[in-house]
Amino acid sequence: MDKAWLAAQSEKSYLKVAGWIQRVRDAVSGNRSPLLTWCLDYPSPDHAPRFTHSGRVVQGWVLLDPEKADTLSRVRIICHLQPAFELCCPLELKRLDVIERILQQPADGHEQLSCGFRFTVPPDLHSFNLSFELDGQRWPLQRIEVEPAVAENTLLKVIKGHNDWLFLDNDTNFSIDQFTGRLQLTTRGLKSWEAYVDALKNGFGAQRSPAVMLVAPTKESVMGHYHPMTAAAVSPLDPVFALFPPGLLLHPVSELRDTLGDEAFFKTDTHWTHRGGSLAAALVARKLGLSAEHLDRLLASDRYRVRNHAGDLGSKLEPRMAAPASFLTSFHYGKWVVYDNGLPNFGRVIVIQYPDALEEGCCLVFGSSSSYSMFNYLSRFFRQLVFVHTAGNLDPSLIDAVAPDYLIVQTNARFMIRPPIADYNLKNTIIEKQDSLDCTAIERQAQIRKVSDLELVTSLGLEPWHVPVSAIDHEAAV
Known part of the structure; x- marks a missing residue:
């Protein structure tokens, strides 16, 4: 039997169970999350860390319950950095792989195609929390803990603009x-x-x-x-x-x-x-x-x-x-x-x-x-x-x-x-x-x-x- 097909069936079964568990939790709390499932590509123990000139890459995707799919553009991924401030990131990346592999549906024109997110955090940030937000309501996703793989001072802190004007990048003030x-x-x-x-x-x-x-x-x-x-x-x-x-x-x-x-x-x-x-x-x-x-x-x-x-x-x-x-x-x-x-x-x-x-x-x-x-x-x-x-x-x-x-x-x-x-x-x-x-x-x-x-x-x-x-x-x- 095709191993890829078995893996896909196993993944679908997992999603059904995970979704059921989440719905039970939400029903008990009275605060049902529209989130079907999600995944963090980076940082992840399954992949080597990724860095750009701006810092450590945080990348992943989310999928909503089908009845909430029309709210995808209002979803925000919240990265809790310090008590006084946080990053609020929209879903902007098209993820054909997610639609085709996870939902096993054609990606072209799919209403949840733009389900991916990507942003950067300082490379010396050891831990942070991620949350899922929709219309002012939030649900916790995961606490991220990483080892500093790249010293901060090795990353360029300059971004070049038009006519060679220089601006700050990768600084602690974001x-x-x-x-x-x-x-x-x-x-x-x-x-x-x-x-x-x-x-x-x-x-x-x-x-x-x-x-x-x-x-x-x-x-x-x-x-x-x-x-x-x-x-x-x-x-x-x-x-x-x-x-x-x-x-x-x-x-x-x-x-x-x-x-x-x-x-x-x-x-x-x-x-x-x-x-x-x-x-x-x-x-x-x-x-x-x-x-x-x-x-x-x-x-x-x-x-x-x-x-x-x-x-x-x-x-x-x-x-x-x-x-x-x-x-x-x-x-x-x-x-x-x-x-x-x-x-x-x-x-x-x-x-x-x-x-x-x-x-x-x-x-x-x-x-x-x-x-x-x-x-x-x-x-x-x-x-x-x-x-x-x-x-x-x-x-x-x-x-x-x-x-x-x-x-x-x-x-x-x-x-x-x-x-x-x-x-x-x-x-x-x-x-x-x-x-x-x-x-x-x-x-x-x-x-x-x-x-x-x-x-x-x-x-x-x-x-x-x-x-x-x-x-x-x-x-x-x-």
């Missing part, structure tokens, strides 16, 4: 999935954002400084016409932006696109250009009440020079790719830095004092990587600029201690799938970061660290966040 709309915030994620926005609106203690939250747009949202993929009609961050009162939020997508065009972002970098940082800084300052006329007059005298720039994307390519970009040459904030603890990323504290600034007051910035290109401008707007690298996380004790005249909260849009918190402990971050540095990082910190006016740091209320590093501080003092 930039591609955000752009295409496959990533969405969970109910828990949105509730965390609600709590954070409430904290921003209500202020902290007696401190009621003029405040604004600046969200640096993703490069894709401004330069999307160069991106090789199609943007979703609705951004996963739209529900978050809707939580903010208009006067508190600045997300300058249209301003950057309409005012600067191709000069808004580096062609080979994820960040906005110096001109982009200038525009963002001016928009923030206006929201904080500074005179538009004074700001325009100050910035009109700025001079720029074009040079090649590889950035955080072009430097990842082989060969390295660079493109011309304009850089401010008439001013550099570095001359006016009086304090810099030199820590990499989170936990870094920088104090800039520029005596000829437009405003006498102190501006406190809880910022991220996009803030750095704004220092050349913000430091000329506010006499004292205090920057802490927290990506928008707020430390109320720091706000109370500094009592700033102005408060800027800055994060990057691609980070917002992980809601920031309003009870951040900056001091603990600084101590933990300092203790975790290896020899190479300590040497790098020694080259950056600057403590030239500790008296000013103390007067600004920052002394509790100054963690002395004896050898480094001694060399700085000498």
Whole structure:
């Protein structure tokens, strides 16, 4: 007897039994699933793992009960990644093999032909859960546990768009999935954002400084016409932006696109250009009440020079790719830095004092990587600029201690799938970061660290966040 025929009959029998068991379970629970059966092709113990430039491939198919076949286009496969966000993937792949082998029906024109799904997850993700969703109802499918077969840093994190514009790919913030709309915030994620926005609106203690939250747009949202993929009609961050009162939020997508065009972002970098940082800084300052006329007059005298720039994307390519970009040459904030603890990323504290600034007051910035290109401008707007690298996380004790005249909260849009918190402990971050540095990082910190006016740091209320590093501080003092 034909072995293939026997295998097919065995598979059909299994499906009947499995379907019967599922229907019994659903009948008991009162929540009947429309799912007939499903299969996960990758990852699977039966196949070697598959990877693309975007990460680990997750691929499979689902079949519905015949009476529910007309709802197939509304089915979503949910990949639970973190409590705050998840992937929501439609059935987009035509699977002739499934229709012909499993249902033993002609595939041509079959109503469940597009029953396949495929997406990628980071290669270092060890485990995740899959669920089946239809019209707002969900049923669990499987928990996936895998061994990391490919180191994350061996996968290219760059995708090349039209006219050689470079964009992020395979990053921990799922930039591609955000752009295409496959990533969405969970109910828990949105509730965390609600709590954070409430904290921003209500202020902290007696401190009621003029405040604004600046969200640096993703490069894709401004330069999307160069991106090789199609943007979703609705951004996963739209529900978050809707939580903010208009006067508190600045997300300058249209301003950057309409005012600067191709000069808004580096062609080979994820960040906005110096001109982009200038525009963002001016928009923030206006929201904080500074005179538009004074700001325009100050910035009109700025001079720029074009040079090649590889950035955080072009430097990842082989060969390295660079493109011309304009850089401010008439001013550099570095001359006016009086304090810099030199820590990499989170936990870094920088104090800039520029005596000829437009405003006498102190501006406190809880910022991220996009803030750095704004220092050349913000430091000329506010006499004292205090920057802490927290990506928008707020430390109320720091706000109370500094009592700033102005408060800027800055994060990057691609980070917002992980809601920031309003009870951040900056001091603990600084101590933990300092203790975790290896020899190479300590040497790098020694080259950056600057403590030239500790008296000013103390007067600004920052002394509790100054963690002395004896050898480094001694060399700085000498």
